[in-house]
Amino acid sequence: xxxxxxxxxxxxxxxxxxxxxxxxxxxxxxVGILRCVWWLDIQGRIASAMLxxxxxxxxxxxxxxxxxxxxxxxxxxTIVTFGGVRNxxxxxxxxxxxxxxxxxxxxxxxTTRSDRWMEIKLGEFYYDNExxxxxxxxxxxxxxxxxxxxxEGIEVRPK
Numbered sequence: 001x002x003x004x005x006x007x008x009x010x011x012x013x014x015x016x017x018x019x020x021x022x023x024x025x026x027x028x029x030x031v032g033i034l035r036c037v038w039w040l041d042i043q044g045r046i047a048s049a050m051l052x053x054x055x056x057x058x059x060x061x062x063x064x065x066x067x068x069x070x071x072x073x074x075x076x077x078t079i080v081t082f083g084g085v086r087n088x089x090x091x092x093x094x095x096x097x098x099x100x101x102x103x104x105x106x107x108x109x110x111t112t113r114s115d116r117w118m119e120i121k122l123g124e125f126y127y128d129n130e131x132x133x134x135x136x137x138x139x140x141x142x143x144x145x146x147x148x149x150x151x152e153g154i155e156v157r158p159k
Contacts, residue, residue, distance in 0.1 A: 010041035034149040043138035044154035053129030069148025076141030080123030
């Protein structure tokens with residue numbers, strides 16, 4: 001897993017928008033805690049040499065939300081780029097939007113892991129031993145103000 005300190009987070013270095021703290025449930029010494037931001041952009045990179053060849057991988061954003069979180073049900077998108085191929089998934093939500101009536105069609109939302117953190121799928125890619133370079137993966141949401149997101153990192157694991 002890429003810990004939050006190994007990620008590129010828009011406004012991550014500005015304490016008006018993000019703070020860095022400890023979460024006893026995290027495997028890392030620090031997690032990123034979103035105070036308030038409009039432009040949420042979390043990106044990670046991993047060298048393909050770190051992966052096993054002839055394997056399909058899935059990348060996940062691993063996070064939690066605070067009790068007083070807000071704005072996290074806005075429409076976002078995920079991106080995975082590798083070997084010149086860019087895959088985007090729209091209709092992605094960090095939190096399920098509250099809607100009256102039927103749920104939104106084909107919405108991609110978080111699932112709860114066994115360690116009680118949540119994750120959203122950023123995308124899949126196939127690593128063939130001949131592909132070299134970096135895999136880029138991320139989540140973007142630029143539609144409204146939001147706060148109360150706790151980012152542990154991005155996890156890449158075999159499908």
